[in-house]
Amino acid sequence: MTLLAVSFRQYTEEERVTQLLQSVSKYLTLLIEIHPINNVRVLKAVDSCVRVQFLYPVECRNTSPESHLLLVSEDKYIEQFDIHVVAEEEHRVVIQNLGQLPRVRVADDLIWAQWDMTEQRLFYIVPKESRSTLKCIQFYPDENFNSTLESQLDISVSDKQIRFVNFGYNDCKDQDVASKSLNLQVFTSKAGGLCVCCSLASDIRGEITYSIYFLHKGFSKTFTVSLERPETPQLKEVAFLNLDYYVAAYLPGQFLHLLNIQHPDLLCYSLFLTGEDARIDMLPSCSIQSPLVSTVLDCCMGRMYAVSISDSALLKFLQSSERDSERLAALHCALLCVRSTTDLETKIIWWISENLSTCHSFDPIQEFIIASLYCKMCPETNNLDKLLPYTSLLDWTGVIPGVACATDIISLPVLEIQNSKGFWEKLDSNLESVKYAEPQLHYHNNVLRREWRILSEETEERRATAYLRNIFENAKKVLSHLDAWDSEERLVPLFQEEDYQQQLLMGLMVAQLKDHLMRHLQYVGKKKIDQIVLDYVANLLNLVHRIMKEVWKMYQLHSCIFCFDERGSEAEFRVFHIMSRILEAANGMCMPLPPGFHTLHLGLGVRCLPLHTLLHYIDNGVLHLTETCVRKLLKDLDDNEKNEKLKFSIVTRLPEALGLKARQFWDHPVNANFLARKYVKLLFEKLGNRQCSRPVPERHPVPVEFLPLNYLTNVLAEIENQGVHPYEKQDHINVRFVEEAALKHTMMLLGLRYS
Template sequence: MALRLAADFDLRKDVLPGLRAAAGARGGGAGILENNYESLRVLNVERNGNIIYTYKDDKGNVFFGLFDCHTRQNEHLYTFEKDLQVVSCSVNRERTLLAASLVQSTKEGRRNELQPGSKCLTLLVEIHPVNNVKVLKAVDSYIWVQACVAGCLLCPAGWHIPESPEKGQWDGSSVCFPVAVLLGLRLFLHPHVESNPLPENHLLLISEEKYIEQFHIQVIQEDGNGVVIKNSGHLPRERVAEDFVWAQWDTSEQRLYYVELKKSRSILKCIQFYADENFNLMFEAPLDIALSDSGFNLVNFGCTDLQDQEKFSEHPTLCVFTNHTGSLCVCYSPKLDSWEQITYSVFYFHKGHSKTFTAALGSADSRVTKGITFLNLDYFVAVYLPGHFFHLLNIQHPDLVCHSLFLTGNNEVVDMLPHGPLQSLSGSLILDWCSGRLYRADLNRSYLLEFLWDARLDWEKMAVLHCVLSCRQDTRFLEAKIIQWISENISACHSFDLIQEFIIASSYWSIYPETGNMDKLLPYSSVLTWNTEIPGITLVTEEIALPLMRVHSFKGYWEKLHSNLEYVKYSEPHSHYSNSVVRRQWHSLISEEKTGKRRSMAYVRNILDNAIKVISKLEARHLEPRLTPLFQEEDNHQRLLVGLMVSELKDHLLRHLRGVEKKRIEQMVLDYISKQLDLICQILEASWRKHNLHPWIFHFNRRASAAEFAVFHIMTRILEATHSLFLPLPPGFHTLHTVLGVRCLPLHNLLHYIDNGVLLLTETAVTRLMKDLDNTEKSEKLKFSIIVRLPPLIGQKICRLWDHPMSSNIISRNHVKRLLQDYKKQPRSSVIDKSSYSVEFLPLNYFTGILTDIESSSRALNAFEGHDNVDAKFVEEAALKHTTVLLGL
């Protein structure tokens, strides 16, 4: 399955054995729980990861327990000696105050369905030491209570609670239940600070009468470590929100999201609670969804039986997901109105648009019996409908639908997830209420890699590739597996280039965790548009109004969200880094080199220093010796390209990443570019290893093998991929590519590749060519064809390595061209001194005389200083030898 669920907690394994052992030790026998296992269930998952659960013994007594996620130990919190049904529960961080919502069981012993008029009681218990039990409220409606930093409940008038329950137990006999009582779900607010206990605890009370209050409870220590409530007769409280129809609690981040209806418009609001402050209304955002004020829905307020999961279609599904990058997603599924298709929407507020997906359900006979489940997976949102589909939506890059994965059908892929109601918690935690299991969810790398091999459609390959690369554990292993897949499917994609997408996406994900703004500044895909439809999925994209921030100072997540919103408002549509500037600069430097004009040496030296840093970091990435013979030469052109890219990318990030140190940005740039070069090296290493090539193949005395043909093809595809994106190549790439080209291609194909820029002639490759090949007719033809295509500066050096009339002819031509470049014809005597020449060939003698006169001038000698053994005499001899060869004499 694309989603892997690893159980962090299981009631059957982590709690039940200990309860049976404790019951046996008390003499009650392990059978106490055998017939009451149905009563054992999870009530709440606290911010620190501890899990509160409840169960009943054979007498109906209600027990509260806590599983410590760090010590993996269970702790008994409290016991109510009365047959009550627990609706919700929370404990403060210090485990001194327990808040619980209870309802009397029916005579038949089954759970009360909590219809209006049910007898409900919301209590706060001092459990360390065992002391007072206090009632928060009693009204004719339901109430949920969420503890913030710690919690306490107010005892309303008309209720009597015993002041000193014995030994942590309370029989409930002295409590008078009114005819209609308020049901309370309490949640303690827990701060991040885990040092000294706070003197004040905070408790949220959520009422079905559509208001939320916060109680402030001060506690004091008595008798050593004992903690009791101070001034319990009067607890300060304040109204947090009212007139809402939906609310969601984020335990990890201590945030309350709720929806108000204003003139038939749904307005999403968020309140942030702090340990050292009170709370702030952070933003308001309009939602284009249909919520009725007659309904009432709560998310993540603990376990509740008020919603019948079998009748999900009567209620819309709504939830809010965030992550550390500053994303804000609202997922919404309306009431089901068709058995043939189902629709859901995702509001990407951090991107400024929403997407509405309509998924075909297949046969109309396949009725939907469960509701849509939305799960937060950090960079992805999973949308799951049991037996029908499983979608992985990319929330970081939702612009292109091909970056999301859509799995459909009633098969093992979809059916492996639990079919019961799942609750998505912070930190990719998922709670299965039915089984009492807490899972840690992440993407299943093994399944995704296997799916990558089996995928036949381009959009599936694109989506899975990005899913795999987002898994940041053991990236070297993942990259090796992807490279292996690319080498086997190099031409399998028609909508995008596999090598391009791999290099761009992998280098992006390697640096993305450094700062959340990288998705705005660096390209994350080689694909700019995607128009191909995905079978079974209909998609509508719409712009949405951005959230209105209600605060003026931001930190943490809110700073990143605000940055995302500002980017949507004011940034250019395409602010991603592009190599277009580097392309112009590089061509300018190459052109200056050919003309002999070069800008200041300091500028060029700085560019080459940048390249040296990148190459050093590249070599440090791979400590073991590489099989591929790269880094064997000073590839100045590629080094200039690498250095220019460092300079331009650093300037780009400095312009947009305000507040980030210059040194850190420079390090990020070096990491990014060296990563791109390293990926190319990894592809070559994989090909080299796969075909078992020798580390050094620079020899021309035998024909190429099939393995060398395959590697040459891979290198050509790499060159095509990097050329269109104008990405640098590791030094030595062109040399190795040319050597393989000479060995693999017929002469006419080789020259065609050279003339069209596919093969670039380097000094190292041509030098090896001149030394290795003999002077047979075939080799001479090859050498001459190569030499005449060399750049002048390289050609002058190479010609001197080939002791051949053809080489002498080329050297002579270049020498004459330089001498006559600025030559102005002067009057000369018509009488030629024949005694100076060995051959009576007047045209040649006349021309040689002109060259001799030019060479005799001091200006010419200075201009051509260093070209030993090349003079008029050498030109004459070369001309005669060449004529002889042409005439076949």
């Protein structure tokens, strides 16, 4: 590039007195050939301020036969100059036809304009009575430009002076001009977000009002902030910063408000900071702008700064916050905006483990799992962020102290281009989502929960259907996708066991999430959707295991604690409590748990809880009886009086199928007595209203005559002879077994020896 365009003021304030009578234009705009001729062309010599901006539609373009220059005037118009250059001898490049530069009018009657230098977009506002129209022009590498967007804004700017944003230096000393011009800025995000940020004049001392128009969502939010220090601040104008996933409203020395662009509906996802927390390092309390994403320009000193959200500051704020809204906002900001590292995730898990009882309006385990999954999965596929859940909260009715918020529905912008790519394609997708009821697009677990409950009650015969076989095939695929748990991760003694209920839930989640994505992402293809769903459920299980692994390290537990010969430690009790909260979070979201979770949870419960509490937890579904844990419990504990009571209490609560296997684990009269009673009960239930009409068969005499027992066994034998056999596959359970079990238990209770 050998061209330079410059616009400047011709004289200083001190020279104004001596030049009042001279007919000299205040502003001069020049086009200069830097090398080799230093030819100068006057583009404008006017009283009004003029800004110039070269177009750079192609990055790293070294040579070009044509350059394009925007000229933006305070007279409310924008022109484009087309400057043709030619190469001469000795590699010189000069302007062709300097006296006749082609020009075209780009925009008229504007009151505000902003240049997006990265994406080569021109935003401008045309006032129309009480409402204004925001327009956008996109410049392309092929040297063409198109009007791309038009949006109606409920902003009155008829009495405002024109303001230029990102068109070079603004004189921050001219506070009178700044106060009369429109403080407004447009921000875009990579995900197709389009926000208009505008500060409004407030008649009340000590209050600041500003509005954010989330054009890609179809609503706006107007915030009124009561300043902590109501004395007149050094700056009365709110500065807006573009942080891609967030926009920030910043008033130095007063507050920093981070607003979530992707999920602006609930205020608890926006972070409102005051005092020392609201300080941006290295920035003085002066006028600033955000010309680029994550960039701040100090207008007074002329310095440019890169701005990012500090993960260490977020973690510190998370740990020190006393309000649920602040904790939730910091948690989401860390996971979704900072794109958390393994180290940050570990620190968040430790914080969650220590603060499970301090969060009242949300479950931190649920939010950590859902937000982490959302962050991991959504970058892989376009529009996936509109289909996967990002929070466990359906609504939030809390308030942010010192901040009043009003929400208004606004008209959606109209896109004037078709078959667009990049940002415009994503914005169009966001607008379509709003038109077709976006809340219904996000995956919900209502149907999953209902289906799981129905299938959990199916009989063995119905479990063999093709539908259920497919469900369990889904579960096997998920388990095969789990991360390999190496020796370090095996610190948590999770048993690789089959858990019918959890595998059923895994398979159902895969099936229903796949159906949900297929309805909205057909263009992605079935194979890709299958992979997304399997990765999602596998990552979910890995996150639960990750939490447990960090908790195990936190409390310095060992992998060999799964035994029952001694009571649990205080650390084990704390881990048991955390596992109970994980289970509660899983039940609330209807999500599966890793294989062996319930076995480990029950094992810790046996070690840590008194018997009556343990049984209460089992009866209320907090602890789930698993074959692995029951078998180990019955085998490892000896049969003293205390252990017999524990074992019998467990055996009596076993499901029928597992109860039949328990006799193999525990050969004891108490267990035999339970099975005998169960057998008798089932005999009479199956008998129903039948009458005993057959004669009593001859039976082998029993060693002890006990007339009530003899009568009972005769009745049972008659029922058996009528073809009633509850345990047809269990040949060892019959009337003879009932008789012997009753005698053994009776003799044991009487303290007599049975032979």
